[in-house]
Amino acid sequence: MLYLVPSPIGNLQDITLRALEVLKQVDVILAEDTRNSARLLNHYQIQKPLTPYHQHNEHKVLQHLVDQLKQGKTMAVLTDAGTPGISDPAFLLVRECIRQEVKVECLPGATAFVPALVNSGLPINRFCFEGFLPLKKGRQTMFRKLATEERTMVFYESPMRLVKTLEEMAQYFGGERLCCVSRELTKMFEENKRGSLAEVAAYFKQKTVKGEIVIVVQGTGE
Incomplete structure (x- = not known):
């Protein structure tokens, strides 16, 4: 399962309870900037492995991530601010997951x-x-x-x-x-x-x- 998790566009309180629950449950979090995501996760005392996922490496790591998802791992995409895929990385991964029949779910939340x-x-x-x-x-x-x-x-x-x-x-x-x-x-x-x-x-x-x-x-x- 791949989750697209919207992150706050400024105020850290602008995140849903469901988003926090998903971030606590997934095996790994794909972060556009691991430093920014770490600040959000630390604020809510969430400890999960962070893997860089951004416009400079998304083509390179695409198939590796899909392979891990097909093996049973659950992942969340977390961009610096707002909903992944809206002028942020996520589209390529979502498209490939759909093509290879990996379930994708986008949570509602912040978008600037x-x-x-x-x-x-x-x-x-x-x-x-x-x-x-x-x-x-x-x-x-x-x-x-x-x-x-x-x-x-x-x-x-x-x-x-x-x-x-x-x-x-x-x-x-x-x-x-x-x-x-x-x-x-x-x-x-x-x-x-x-x-x-x-x-x-x-x-x-x-x-x-x-x-x-x-x-x-x-x-x-x-």
């Missing part, structure tokens, strides 16, 4: 884009999740394609690229397009900055930005 979307004030009846934009190849093509997207759009971004991305969105979508930038969700210094793309870009250009970031942008369908 959901609270960011809901508290943005933008329409949430229809939306599209784009994750991280391409860094170079295909980036302009993606912006041009999304410029006519009718649904509310959700993106992940790093602090270093936030202002550049907002300025590019203003260029391709129009500076008056409404947006909301959420960072440090569930933490002490949570911030949700709402306004036009031009206004929000100018706001963040004047300050040092830290933490995980979600950008929610108005679609053309309003």
